[in-house]
Amino acid sequence: MNNGAPEFMIKLAIVRQKYRPDGGAERFVASALSALSQQNAEQPQQKAEQQQLDITVLTRQWQGIKNPSFHAEVCNPFKWGRVSRERGFARAVQKHFSSFDIVQSHERIPGCTIYRAGDGVHKCWLEHRSRITSEAQAKRMKNDRFHRYVMDAEKQMFEHPKLKAVICNSQMVKEEVCREFAIKPEIVHVIYNSVNQEKFNPALKQAEGLVVREALGIEADATAMLFVGSGFERKGLAATLEAIAVTKAHLIVVGKDKQEEKYQQQARDLGCAERVHFMGMQSDSSRFYGAADGFILPTIYDPFPNVILEAMASGLGVITSSSCGGAEIIEEGCNGYFCDALDIPTLSSAINAFTDKGHAESLGMMARETIKPFTSERLTNQLLSLYSQILNT
Incomplete structure (x- = not known):
């Protein structure tokens, strides 16, 4: 029952190029989907205006479990190299962005509402990697077409006016994001991953x-x-x-x-x-x-x-x-x-x-x-709090 309160459908997209159930980012996506599904389940019990969520996963390849709380839409344009793969997928999903109220991306795609920086900052990764390569290799990496594409996409995304929140899984990454890009620190949030403490004990x-x-x-x-x-x-x-x-x-x-x-x-x-x-x-x-x-x-x-x-x-x-x-x-x-x-x-x-x-x-x-504090309940509550902030701005 919604107690007669009007319902408003919030359309949300979660973007992950290749969804593998065993991946770290995918486990976070699963937690996000669980949190959003929970919000959907709890919303009808509220007496205020209803905000129901319609959740879509935009992906090249879906290997997740079917769930009635959300659905997957495959965006799989032709690719012939790393740059083509990234640019093609970005352009394909960007065409869908206008259909959603919120877009949470786990890929470096300008125009998303929320970005989860699970891979850190690419420039920082290259700087660290240069320590274990020759000077010539480090120079080639810096000038490599793919790496330049990724760094440019990151800059466009982090400094895009539509970006409302960044999720980092460590303070280290938050500091890197704030240092490397023109971004308001208050929209960069640290939300640690959770761990199954029953399985791992x-x-x-x-x-x-x-x-x-x-x-x-x-x-x-x-x-x-x-x-x-x-x-x-x-x-x-x-x-x-x-x-x-x-x-x-x-x-x-x-x-x-x-x-x-x-x-x-x-x-x-x-x-x-x-x-x-x-x-x-x-x-x-x-x-x-x-x-x-x-x-x-x-x-x-x-x-x-x-x-x-x-x-x-x-x-x-x-x-x-x-x-x-x-x-x-x-x-x-x-x-x-x-x-x-x-x-x-x-x-x-x-x-x-x-x-x-x-x-x-x-x-x-x-x-x-x-x-012990790194529970799925804490992660879910932090995600719900962030989504609530975004939905109400």
Whole structure:
């Protein structure tokens, strides 16, 4: 019942070029859709004017679950390269923008109402990446047609008059956005991702984790660090291997990379191959969190990877880099450690800290406490609050 109050349909679009259920951005989209669906369900109970939401996902490829609360519209123009792919999709969805009251984009597309900066700032990523490439490669990247397109699209989008809000998943990204673009800081919001604390929990160490350690031949008194992430260059696997090599710790690597063999060879060259276990892509990584004493991800640049939340929820202390948004919830020596992504001696020292099983357990307990507020309920409430602000302006 709407108690006789008039209803107003708010048409909202959520833009994600390729929707994969296992992606970090997609999990955030799922949370957003859940929040919006909840708002739809609760609105009829209000006695004030009704504002019902009609939700559409604009995408090239939809692999999501069918839900009566929203529908997907495929925009899949022909593409023949990276620039064509990005520009073609942007132009295709921009044609639909005028049909919606609010457009929340997870892609760099000028003219959207809300942008979720899940990939951070492209210029900042290139600057960090130049640290692990030659001077010639860094120069080529800076002048590359694709990278120039992305940076230009970012600038147009962040400085577009129709942009009413930016969602960042870390304070680090908010500071970068405010520093690099002419944008009002008050429209840039930090909303952290949530983590499933029932699936990822310290009890994993008592069951699945023991099975994994036994299968990999990792002794009970040995130290095992876990690395989870695909795209090994950006995630910092090379530095991780260098740091592991000068310790006695094992390293479990979960994720995929086209150049995995290169990293396997690096482990052999460093003399630690027998302690490095490449597990490839896993549909469910939870048991590997249970097998580890600590988590390491010295990423070259990452706004805030979900794997850090998963590790901490699983009761693991975390080692990460200062160029990772996740570092802002790390208290040095309390729930983990962070340092420069290429500081091998400090990374090795942090790994060695986990050889003290009592200390590793203490780090994990504090990590679990730190992560307790990162619930889906909090994320939903923050999203609903932001949507409410946008709808009422």
